[in-house]
Amino acid sequence: MIVVLAIAVWLALWVLNVRLARGSSLSWLVPVVFGVAVLVLWEGVVRGFGISPIILPAPSAIGARFVAETGTLWGDFTQTVVKGAFTGFAIGTAAAFVMAIAVDRSPFLQRGLLPIGNFVAALPIVGTAPILVGWFGFDWQSKAAVVVVMVFFPVLVNTVAGLKDTTTMQRDLMRTYGASYWETLFKLRLPAAMPFIFNGLKIATTLALIGAIVAEYFGSPTRGMGFRISTEVGRLNIDMVWAEIAVAALAGSVLYGLMVLIEKRVTFWHPSQRG
Amino acid sequence: MMRSVGAVLTVLVALVVIWYAAAVWMNSGWALGQAEKRGEVLSFSQLVVETMDQKRPRLPTPHQVFGELWDTTVEKKVTSKRSLVFHGWITLQSTLWGFALGVVVGILLAVAIVYSRVMELSVMPWAVISQTIPIVALAPMIIVLASSAGIEGRGVPKAIISAYLCFFPVLVGMVKGLRSPSRDQLDLMRTYGASGAEVFWKLRMPASVPYLFASLKIGIAAALVGTIVGELPTGAIRGLGARILIGDQFGNPIMIWSALFAAAILAGGLVILFGVIERLTLRRMGAAR
Numbered sequence: 412m413i414v415v416l417a418i419a420v421w422l423a424l425w426v427l428n429v430r431l432a433r434g435s436s437l438s439w440l441v442p443v444v445f446g447v448a449v450l451v452l453w454e455g456v457v458r459g460f461g462i463s464p465i466i467l468p469a470p471s472a473i474g475a476r477f478v479a480e481t482g483t484l485w486g487d488f489t490q491t492v493v494k495g496a497f498t499g500f501a502i503g504t505a506a507a508f509v510m511a512i513a514v515d516r517s518p519f520l521q522r523g524l525l526p527i528g529n530f531v532a533a534l535p536i537v538g539t540a541p542i543l544v545g546w547f548g549f550d551w552q553s554k555a556a557v558v559v560v561m562v563f564f565p566v567l568v569n570t571v572a573g574l575k576d577t578t579t580m581q582r583d584l585m586r587t588y589g590a591s592y593w594e595t596l597f598k599l600r601l602p603a604a605m606p607f608i609f610n611g612l613k614i615a616t617t618l619a620l621i622g623a624i625v626a627e628y629f630g631s632p633t634r635g636m637g638f639r640i641s642t643e644v645g646r647l648n649i650d651m652v653w654a655e656i657a658v659a660a661l662a663g664s665v666l667y668g669l670m671v672l673i674e675k676r677v678t679f680w681h682p683s684q685r686g
Numbered sequence: 687m688m689r690s691v692g693a694v695l696t697v698l699v700a701l702v703v704i705w706y707a708a709a710v711w712m713n714s715g716w717a718l719g720q721a722e723k724r725g726e727v728l729s730f731s732q733l734v735v736e737t738m739d740q741k742r743p744r745l746p747t748p749h750q751v752f753g754e755l756w757d758t759t760v761e762k763k764v765t766s767k768r769s770l771v772f773h774g775w776i777t778l779q780s781t782l783w784g785f786a787l788g789v790v791v792g793i794l795l796a797v798a799i800v801y802s803r804v805m806e807l808s809v810m811p812w813a814v815i816s817q818t819i820p821i822v823a824l825a826p827m828i829i830v831l832a833s834s835a836g837i838e839g840r841g842v843p844k845a846i847i848s849a850y851l852c853f854f855p856v857l858v859g860m861v862k863g864l865r866s867p868s869r870d871q872l873d874l875m876r877t878y879g880a881s882g883a884e885v886f887w888k889l890r891m892p893a894s895v896p897y898l899f900a901s902l903k904i905g906i907a908a909a910l911v912g913t914i915v916g917e918l919p920t921g922a923i924r925g926l927g928a929r930i931l932i933g934d935q936f937g938n939p940i941m942i943w944s945a946l947f948a949a950a951i952l953a954g955g956l957v958i959l960f961g962v963i964e965r966l967t968l969r970r971m972g973a974a975r
Contacts, residue, residue: 445808523693541934663818
């Protein structure tokens with residue numbers, strides 16, 4: 412009965428979406444309606460078939476747990492995201508950035524380091540997590556270290572590619588202005604590289620969260636999102652695990668959205684932003 | 687070409703030198719401690735020798751790691767539980783299954799998105815959001831779900847995690863590729879009286895192939911990362927990720943490092959393989975320059 416009802420609501424929302432998609436003023440509502448429809452279907456299936464909360468809790472149960480455990484969730488969030496991921500992200504991207512400018516100055520390093528950087532960027536670097544946890548201890552420092560290693564290469568490769576993205580004409584123009592290397596760098600080449608740099612930064616935000624959480628599976632103090640997920644799975648508190656996943660999803664989406672916003676402000680001149 | 691090979695080799699040699707220096711520095715603490723217990727004072731050259739072949743070094747030296755790699759691939763039988771070929775094969779299987787699943791899902795979603803505005807508006811934002819969710823948070827859940835759904839073994843959950851990571855680049859690349867034919871080309875098809883299916887198979891599909899291959903190379907690397915992530919936090923006992931996990935639990939850094947390098951070699955091999963297939967296909971299609 413409930414299942415039928417849920418499917419009916421789903422179909423109704425789908426028809427609504429088809430209507431909304433035709434107009435252009437309300438089309439931003441479409442993904443929201445789609446998300447709501449998925450939640451309704453999920454709730455309906457769980458209740459209708461009486462699925463045990465140990466297997467798949469209903470969204471309402473997860474929501475209730477989320478509200479009840481805000482304190483714990485916030486503590487885990489600060490431990491993993493604020494201390495681990497942010498610190499690592501800042502150090503890793505800064506290091507990659509400086510390295511990229513150094514590489515850019517030396518054609519030899521470009522030829523030698525870039526193929527290696529491209530190769531390393533495709534490797535399963537998460538695997539270094541246990542090693543780094545062994546070196547830096549259980550607290551957030553080791554998580555930050557994993558994040559540094561994970562974000563370094565994507566940002567490096569993208570920044571170097573971006574620094575190449577000026578035409579000879581543009582560089583010649585700077586030369587006729589009598590611009591020094593640093594003036595050319597700051598006024599022409601870095602701004603021109605920004606779309607590439609943000610590409611790397613966007614990849615890095617996701618990687619930073621993954622790195623910080625994986626590193627906690629290999630040892631952590633008794634707080635943190637990865638720690639909570641692995642212990643609560645063991646205690647079969649699946650709704651708590653989902654609440655933690657919701658926090659991770661929210662953090663990931665908000666950080667990514669923030670990057671997109673900053674990108675829009677910085678690279679307003681780029682064709683992809685003017686559409 | 688030759689110049690860049692030389693540069694790459696130089697950088698590699700420099701990295702190995704740095705690695706040895708770091709190994710001396712990081713392993714010296716233990717060596718000095720041992721010497722103090724024996725009441726000896728080590729000279730610098732003795733110290734260097736002491737740091738080269740420790741059993742449980744903080745940082746294994748390159749010759750230890752590659753020695754172990756050689757030992758566990760060439761010297762061991764392929765069926766042995768200690769052979770990295772065996773564990774690599776387990777990981778490769780899940781990777782390929784997850785990759786296949788991810789590619790199929792990615793292509794189907796891309797086709798739906800290109801042909802339906804409702805699908806584009808509803809699915810595309812969620813596809814982006816799905817990638818900002820750290821998959822590792824979901825990994826233990828997927829394994830619980832799979833086992834309660836009556837699926838034995840770890841192959842399926844690992845493949846699902848791989849698929850989750852690799853469907854997105856395929857989706858994005860294919861949407862771009864299927865939309866790459868120009869107005870003119872689409873109009874020409876219409877003047878030929880081509881049906882919708884013909885436009886799809888004879889124009890959109892072939893036009894999307896270069897985009898597809900670019901995505902496949904990213905996707906296969908992502909799928910391997912997914913499998914290893916799937917093996918790490920879940921107590922798997924077979925596969926390269928499991929070797930890393932077991933090496934960590936038994937305090938055997940050489941094992942971790944050799945499994946890492948095996949994973950790296952596997953990833954590199956797969957990407958190169960797809961690069962070769964790409965070149966051959968594009969040449970057959972007359973698109974290679």
